[in-house]
Amino acid sequence: MSREITPSARRVLELLRAADRPVKAYDLMRQLEDGRLAKPPTVYRALNQLMTLGLAHKVYTLDAFTACASPDEPHYPLLRVCPNCRRTSELLVTGEDLQRLLPGGDFFTSLAVLELTGVCEDCS
Numbered sequence: 001m002s003r004e005i006t007p008s009a010r011r012v013l014e015l016l017r018a019a020d021r022p023v024k025a026y027d028l029m030r031q032l033e034d035g036r037l038a039k040p041p042t043v044y045r046a047l048n049q050l051m052t053l054g055l056a057h058k059v060y061t062l063d064a065f066t067a068c069a070s071p072d073e074p075h076y077p078l079l080r081v082c083p084n085c086r087r088t089s090e091l092l093v094t095g096e097d098l099q100r101l102l103p104g105g106d107f108f109t110s111l112a113v114l115e116l117t118g119v120c121e122d123c124s
């Protein structure tokens with residue numbers, strides 16, 4: 001798979017990797033271009049490209065985005081979300097893992113949103 005990404009997507013990926021917790025799209029708009037608010041389509045296009053390539057994931061629970069922890073391994077992300085500090089940690093779910101949960105082959109997964117909400121070690 002080609003990992004060619006646009007300059008905006010590269011910059012968004014840098015911002016996500018530098019953050020210690022998921023970042024909201026609006027905060028990416030503010031950080032993307034120095035001092036100017038980036039246009040929403042620019043940020044969403046960049047995010048979509050990163051997610052399509054498996055370089056970033058959406059954190060639905062927080063309505064925010066995070067860099068993938070293991071972009072070179074094929075997986076569905078299982079995200080553990082602490083609502084207290086808003087940090088997440090990612091575990092990798094493989095296609096085989098999913099098949100064990102979904103026997104029968106009568107359903108073809110295209111998107112898996114796997115998120116657990118709970119208290120992280122720092123907040124417990």
Ligand SMILES: [Zn+2]
Pocket residue numbers: 054057068069070071075076077090
């Ligand atoms: Zn991942």
Ligand SMILES: [Zn+2]
Pocket residue numbers: 082083084085086087119120121122123
């Ligand atoms: Zn926490």
